[in-house]
Amino acid sequence: MLRATAFLLVSSAVLAGCGANQSALKPHSRASGQIARLWWVMLAGSGAVLAVVIMLLVVAIARRHAGRDDGGDGRARALVLAGGVAAPILVLSALFALALRTLPATSAPGAGRAKLTVEVVGRQWFWDVHYAGTGAVTANEIHIPAGETVRLLARTADVIHSFWVPELNRKIDMIPGRRNAIVLRADRPGVYRGQCAEFCGLQHAHMALLVYADPPARFRAWLAAQRRKARPPSSRPVRRGREVFLSEGCSGCHAIRGTPADAHVGPDLTHLASRSTIASDTIPNTRGYLGGWILDPQHVKPGNRMPGTDLGGQELGYLLDYLQSLR
Amino acid sequence: MAIDLPIPALRRVRRLDAIWAETPGIVGFFTTVNHKRIGRRYFVTAFAFFVAGGVEALLMRTQLASAENHVLGPKAFDQAFTMHGVTMIFLFVTPMLSGAFGNYLVPLQIGSRDMAFPRMNALSYWTYLASGLFIYSGFFLGDGPSAGWFNYVPLSAKTYSPDLGIDFYNLGLIFLAVSSTVGATNFIVTIFKLRAPGMSLNRMPLFCWAILATSFSLVFALPALTAANVMLELDRKLGFQFFERSRGGDSLLWQHLFWIFGHPDVYIIFIPAIGIVSSIIPTFARRPMVAHNWLAISTVLTAFIGFGVWVHHMFATGLPQITMVFYAAASLVIVVPSGIQVFGWCATLVKGRPELKTPLLFTLGFIVTFVVGGLSGVMFAAIPFDQQVTDTYFVVAHFHYVLFGGAVFPIFAGIHYWYPKVTGRMYGERLGQASFWLFFAGFNLTFFPMHVMGLLGMPRRVYTYPAGMGWDAYNLIATIGAFLLAGSILLVVANLFGSAFVGRVAGPDPWGGETLEWATTSPPPEFNFPVVPTVRSVSPVWDRPDREEDEHRLQRGELVLDAGHETPATTVLDGELDEVLEMPGESWSPLLLALSLSLVFTMLLTSHYIVAAIAVGLGGLALASWHLKEPQDA
Numbered sequence: 001m002l003r004a005t006a007f008l009l010v011s012s013a014v015l016a017g018c019g020a021n022q023s024a025l026k027p028h029s030r031a032s033g034q035i036a037r038l039w040w041v042m043l044a045g046s047g048a049v050l051a052v053v054i055m056l057l058v059v060a061i062a063r064r065h066a067g068r069d070d071g072g073d074g075r076a077r078a079l080v081l082a083g084g085v086a087a088p089i090l091v092l093s094a095l096f097a098l099a100l101r102t103l104p105a106t107s108a109p110g111a112g113r114a115k116l117t118v119e120v121v122g123r124q125w126f127w128d129v130h131y132a133g134t135g136a137v138t139a140n141e142i143h144i145p146a147g148e149t150v151r152l153l154a155r156t157a158d159v160i161h162s163f164w165v166p167e168l169n170r171k172i173d174m175i176p177g178r179r180n181a182i183v184l185r186a187d188r189p190g191v192y193r194g195q196c197a198e199f200c201g202l203q204h205a206h207m208a209l210l211v212y213a214d215p216p217a218r219f220r221a222w223l224a225a226q227r228r229k230a231r232p233p234s235s236r237p238v239r240r241g242r243e244v245f246l247s248e249g250c251s252g253c254h255a256i257r258g259t260p261a262d263a264h265v266g267p268d269l270t271h272l273a274s275r276s277t278i279a280s281d282t283i284p285n286t287r288g289y290l291g292g293w294i295l296d297p298q299h300v301k302p303g304n305r306m307p308g309t310d311l312g313g314q315e316l317g318y319l320l321d322y323l324q325s326l327r
Numbered sequence: 328m329a330i331d332l333p334i335p336a337l338r339r340v341r342r343l344d345a346i347w348a349e350t351p352g353i354v355g356f357f358t359t360v361n362h363k364r365i366g367r368r369y370f371v372t373a374f375a376f377f378v379a380g381g382v383e384a385l386l387m388r389t390q391l392a393s394a395e396n397h398v399l400g401p402k403a404f405d406q407a408f409t410m411h412g413v414t415m416i417f418l419f420v421t422p423m424l425s426g427a428f429g430n431y432l433v434p435l436q437i438g439s440r441d442m443a444f445p446r447m448n449a450l451s452y453w454t455y456l457a458s459g460l461f462i463y464s465g466f467f468l469g470d471g472p473s474a475g476w477f478n479y480v481p482l483s484a485k486t487y488s489p490d491l492g493i494d495f496y497n498l499g500l501i502f503l504a505v506s507s508t509v510g511a512t513n514f515i516v517t518i519f520k521l522r523a524p525g526m527s528l529n530r531m532p533l534f535c536w537a538i539l540a541t542s543f544s545l546v547f548a549l550p551a552l553t554a555a556n557v558m559l560e561l562d563r564k565l566g567f568q569f570f571e572r573s574r575g576g577d578s579l580l581w582q583h584l585f586w587i588f589g590h591p592d593v594y595i596i597f598i599p600a601i602g603i604v605s606s607i608i609p610t611f612a613r614r615p616m617v618a619h620n621w622l623a624i625s626t627v628l629t630a631f632i633g634f635g636v637w638v639h640h641m642f643a644t645g646l647p648q649i650t651m652v653f654y655a656a657a658s659l660v661i662v663v664p665s666g667i668q669v670f671g672w673c674a675t676l677v678k679g680r681p682e683l684k685t686p687l688l689f690t691l692g693f694i695v696t697f698v699v700g701g702l703s704g705v706m707f708a709a710i711p712f713d714q715q716v717t718d719t720y721f722v723v724a725h726f727h728y729v730l731f732g733g734a735v736f737p738i739f740a741g742i743h744y745w746y747p748k749v750t751g752r753m754y755g756e757r758l759g760q761a762s763f764w765l766f767f768a769g770f771n772l773t774f775f776p777m778h779v780m781g782l783l784g785m786p787r788r789v790y791t792y793p794a795g796m797g798w799d800a801y802n803l804i805a806t807i808g809a810f811l812l813a814g815s816i817l818l819v820v821a822n823l824f825g826s827a828f829v830g831r832v833a834g835p836d837p838w839g840g841e842t843l844e845w846a847t848t849s850p851p852p853e854f855n856f857p858v859v860p861t862v863r864s865v866s867p868v869w870d871r872p873d874r875e876e877d878e879h880r881l882q883r884g885e886l887v888l889d890a891g892h893e894t895p896a897t898t899v900l901d902g903e904l905d906e907v908l909e910m911p912g913e914s915w916s917p918l919l920l921a922l923s924l925s926l927v928f929t930m931l932l933t934s935h936y937i938v939a940a941i942a943v944g945l946g947g948l949a950l951a952s953w954h955l956k957e958p959q960d961a
Contacts, residue, residue: 022784022796024715035715039782042709046702053673053698057691060612060676061683069678076617076674083673084666092659092705099655099709103648106711124487159482160578162643162718166784170714173644175579176481177572180645197643197718197786199475201482202401205789302401 022193024166028213029185031106031169038102045091052083106170108181114151118142118184122154122161122174122196125203125304126267126280136226137257139267140280143222144184146213152184159201165194165211173198186213193281202303208281222274229258230270230326241322244315253306256326266306272326279304287320294319336881340857342889347440347853349913358913360445361853365452366431367749372456373423379463380414381816383407385809388773392806394794404790405473406492410466412476413496416592417503418459420734424599425510425545426455428741429538431749433514435844435851436532438523438860438867440894441910443516446917446953451510453921458502461928465495472496475788477589478559480570480581485563494563494932497556502928504553511542518542519899523843524886525862526902529620532842532865536623537602540630544591544598547634552588555581564934579644586637594633596730597697598626600737601668604690607744608672610840611687612679615866622671625664632661642713651710658708665701669694684838685759689740692767696732700725703778718788721781727774739766739819746823747837751849752830758822765815772808776801841866846874859886859895862902916953920946 027033120142121128129138132153144150154163156174163182164171172182186192196207214222233239242259245251251261257270272278275285279301283289292299294316297306311319332340349355349364359365386407390398399407430448434441442448465471472492474483483493518539522531559581561567568574570581609616616622638646638654672694681687703725707713716722746754780801785792792798836845845868847856858881864870880886888895892912896905923946930939 024782024784031711032715035711038709038712039706039715042706042712046699046706049702050695050698053669054695056673056677057694060673060679060681061691063677064681064683066680068680073617073678076678077621079674079677080618080621080667080670083670084668085663088662088666092662092708095705095709096656096659099711100652102709102711106714107648159487160479164718164786166715170711171643171717172714175644177577178579178645193784195784195786199479199482199718199788201487202405204786205401205791 021191022166022195026167028167028187028190028192029169030187031183031185032167034102034105035170038099041098042095045095049091107183109149109151109183111151114149114183116145116148117151117153118144119153119155120163120174122156122158122163122200122207124158124201125196125207125301127163127207127209128157128264128267131223131226134223134227136223137255137268138226138271138275140208140277141210141212141275142184143212143214143219143226144186145216145219146186146189148185148216150184152182154180154182160198161196161200161207162198163194164197165192165209167192168194168211171197184211186211189213189215203301206280206282206301206304210277210281225274225327226271230256232258233322233325235321237318237321238325239322241318241320241325244311244319245322248309248311248315248319250319269323269326273324274327287324290323291316291320333882335884336857336878339881339884339887339889340852343854343857343887344852346889346892349853355913357918358915360441360449360911360913360917362430362434362442362445362448363749363851363853363855365448366427366429368452369422369426369430369455372452372459373419373427376414376418376459377423380411380419381813383411383414385813387411388806388809390790391792391802393803394792394796394799396791399790401790402473405475405788406466406471408788409472409475409478409496410463413462413472413500415730416476416596417500418455418462420596420730420738421507421545422455423738424596424603424734425507425514425538425541426452428534428603428738428745429510429514429599432745432844433517433535433538434521435748435847435855436535436842437518437521437526438843438856438862439517439521440854440856440859440888442513443521444513444911446911446914447509447513449914450917450920451506451513453918454502454506454509454924457921457925458499458506458928461502461925462495462499465492465499470495477585478581479585480559480562480578481572483559484570484578491932494560497560497563498928498932501553501556501560502924504549505924507545507549511545514538514542515546520896520905521894521908522897522902523860523862523867524895524897524902524904526867526897528900528902529623530862530865530867530902531623533605533616533619533622533626534599534602534842536626537598537600537605540626541595541598544595544630544633548588548591548595551584555584555588558584560931564931579641582641582644583637586640587634590637590640591630591633593726593729594630597733597737598630600693600734601626603737603741603744604672604693605668606840606842607686607690607740608675609679609866610744610838611682611684611690612675613682613839614675614679615841615869616671617674617678618667618671619865621667625667625671628664629661629668632657632664636661639707639713640717642707642710643717655708655710659705662701662705669698669701683760684743685754685756685763686740686744686838688760688763689736689743689766692763692770693732693736693740696728696736696770700728700730700732704729716781718786719781720777720785720787723787724774724777724781727777731770731774736770739763742819742823744838745844746826747830747833748844748849748851750827750830751833752826753833753837754826754830755822758818762815762818762822765811765818769808769810769812769815773805773812774808776804776808780805836868841869843867846877857881857887859888861886914953916949919949920953923949 027036117132119130127140154172154174161174162171172180192211194209233242253263253265255262255268278285296308470491558569568576570576570578635657639658783797785798833849835848858877892910893907896908926942927939
């Protein structure tokens with residue numbers, strides 16, 4: 001039984017110093033900070049309660065060879081009342097009050113209180129990202145201005161997903177027919193990883209996203225770039241690559257604004273080359289990985305909706321030239 | 328019974344033996360209605376499902392032992408965690424606790440000769456077995472359900488899960504609900520009407536209170552699940568639109584219906600387990616439970632409040648804040664009855680002089696893990712924290728502390744505690760204690776790191792994860808723990824199996840227990856008690872004069888009921904002798920009815936609706952034969 005307490009103490013020490021980038025205990029916003037504080041308060045309280053129970057059991061075991069206790073049950077019943085009724089009511093009322101005070105910081109800002117609204121649509125198995133009112137569309141990467149409050153709208157195009165970036169806020173489910181909202185705000189510039197938190201089928205494990213909190217000026221430049229249509233091909237291989245994209249079936253699922261490709265089954269690729277990862281933060285967005293992905297996407301994410309291709313080496317090269325030109 | 332009984336008493340016992348004997352051999356195997364035999368059968372079947380669910384868990388832990396592992400692909404992994412949940416929740420814990428422990432012990436603890444409806448009891452077992460095999464047949468055909476045990480729509484809708492897996496899940500659970508409902512009803516009537524004379528409700532053992540509360544919960548909670556399953560099956564098979572948003576349905580409806588069942592089910596799972604704990608503690612503390620009546624009332628309150636907290640499973644779905652606040656408050660209230668129980672057990676142990684035998688060790692292990700699980704459970708009532716860690720490994724850690732800690736520890740405590748009663752022999756005590764420590768260490772090593780994994784952001788139900796997230800070491804520890812835990816369970820099995828042949832003969836009451844099962848031989852005769860015992864306290868076996876009086880009454884032939892296949896019925900509240908009931912005997916009908924139902928569900932699965940209707944007719948015939956009056960032979 002002592003082992004459990006020891007575990008608890010050791011693990012809290014470990015937790016405090018951990019360095020992952022999807023950790024609920026490394027808050028980078030007021031919302032996440034308040035939730036983390038709530039956790040540490042509850043952990044301390046739980047440790048105290050567990051200690052009392054273990055102490056009672058240790059006393060019971062230590063006294064097992066003592067003489068018979070023939071006294072009445074009065075004091076024992078008092079213990080049951082104090083520990084089982086009075087203490088929980090007091091402690092839990094306090095906890096309840098504290099939890100309610102944390103609610104506003106994690107909830108969505110009222111309409112109009114946020115300058116920027118981002119709509120994220122969960123799909124099997126990637127995220128569509130729309131910047132409301134700007135026409136900018138991207139996928140799997142959300143850029144926000146650091147230090148500003150962003151209203152995030154969450155909805156789904158198929159099954160239930162859950163939008164969750166633990167370092168910035170708690171999660172919010174994406175449910176068919178509903179449009180949920182949550183606040184997204186990062187105190188400092190940085191990259192924060194998020195991941196789908198509601199089981200959504202075969203590739204639930206590979207449905208991650210990155211939130212880039214940029215300095216406001218850089219964010220605005222980024223947004224301006226994303227609003228633009230894809231730049232026209234500037235060289236022969238890139239032009240050939242565009243032809244491959246439009247003729248080999250890619251445009252049956254993907255959109256590239258500024259070209260005839262306008263399908264919305266897969267992610268919008270208008271500015272694909274500006275992203276750091278592909279396949280929902282599963283592999284890096286480099287020429288090698290991108291080529292491997294196009295040839296055999298089922299190897300990286302078995303069961304995903306993208307079929308493989310049998311492009312020849314030259315055609316694939318042109319296609320990659322084109323995709324990498326989409327800055 | 329003992330050889331040294333006086334002649335008239337011996338003659339009465341012989342007569343009872345003859346009246347209660349069942350057909351031997353293979354025919355008796357299929358026609359038995361004896362509660363102890365059915366209980367043992369439930370035990371073996373539920374344990375087999377426990378092993379299956381455990382193997383699925385080990386497969387998952389092997390896959391997750393390191394980042395980017397390739398032991399299981401996503402499809403196999405999804406089926407493994409779905410079947411693991413379905414197996415442990417539906418096919419192991421409840422059948423083990425109510426089906427095996429409840430069936431074997433309730434009639435013994437209340438001094439009855441069988442369950443109120445012995446044939447329904449047989450039906451409950453056969454339908455349980457058949458529905459379990461039904462669900463598993465999908466898995467073995469490679470088409471197991473793979474949308475998780477809570478099977479959220481629309482992932483489980485035809486569009487996103489076109490295979491038969493979800494149909495196996497839906498129809499299998501509807502089928503299983505027949506078994507659970509029949510079993511629960513039987514327990515309610517048995518506990519209300521078949522208690523020994525003098526056992527008023529306030530003198531009833533806490534284990535029976537637990538089974539009573541659980542049975543009521545089951546009867547009221549299951550219809551929500553069954554309704555949800557029927558609706559989803561109609562959506563899938565016949566194009567209904569209960570959950571289809573684009574046509575006016577709502578997928579969130581599934582979540583409400585599921586959790587209206589699902590949360591009470593948490594209590595359905597662990598209430599009988601704490602009943603086991605409340606049986607063991609007085610025996611090994613050598614004194615009656617402190618605040619026995621409060622504990623009984625807490626049991627009922629827990630079951631009742633358990634119906635009012637389901638929304639806390641849905642805090643991340645974007646419900647209105649006022650709704651969440653209400654259910655969060657209800658979730659806190661339920662701590663009070665659990666607190667009364669925990670402190671009741673602790674106070675009893677402190678007042679008593681506990682003997683650290685294996686059953687008590689498992690019980691102490693239960694108290695610690697259950698408190699840890701309860702504390703992490705309270706945290707979910709803090710709404711923003713719930714929304715942060717729900718659907719992560721923190722939840723997986725929490726509910727394994729509550730369900731494995733809260734139910735499997737007591738099950739193992741109970742297995743050791745009643746082993747001598749069921750087999751007539753003692754298990755090996757030293758091996759038992761060693762296996763406990765391995766079990767406790769393995770459990771904590773497996774599940775404690777999961778709290779940390781969840782806080783570090785690892786979602787549940789992922790078949791793989793990237794390296795460098797800070798999750799690797801915790802996952803490896805959890806996997807090592809899981810194999811240790813499996814090893815400790817093998818040790819327990821070896822101990823119990825070997826002791827059945829070489830264990831010391833136990834005698835009727837090796838522990839000095841307080842409840843009535845210890846007043847009869849080990850194992851008990853078919854009719855449980857040669858003379859129907861009378862009860863004057865919560866600890867009838869510790870009332871020596873009463874038990875001596877039983878012997879005298881056996882000699883005088885008072886309340887022996889050796890004229891027929893009979894058991895006494897008493898009044899609901901005060902347990903006053905009401906009438907003598909004639910009990911039904913063996914029958915093929917329960918098995919035939921279960922077989923017809925299997926045919927019905929198989930035909931529904933394969934969309935052969937006409938054959939299904941014919942099978943319903945066959946079931947009707949089985950029911951008719953069930954109610955034919957059997958010839959009187961005594």
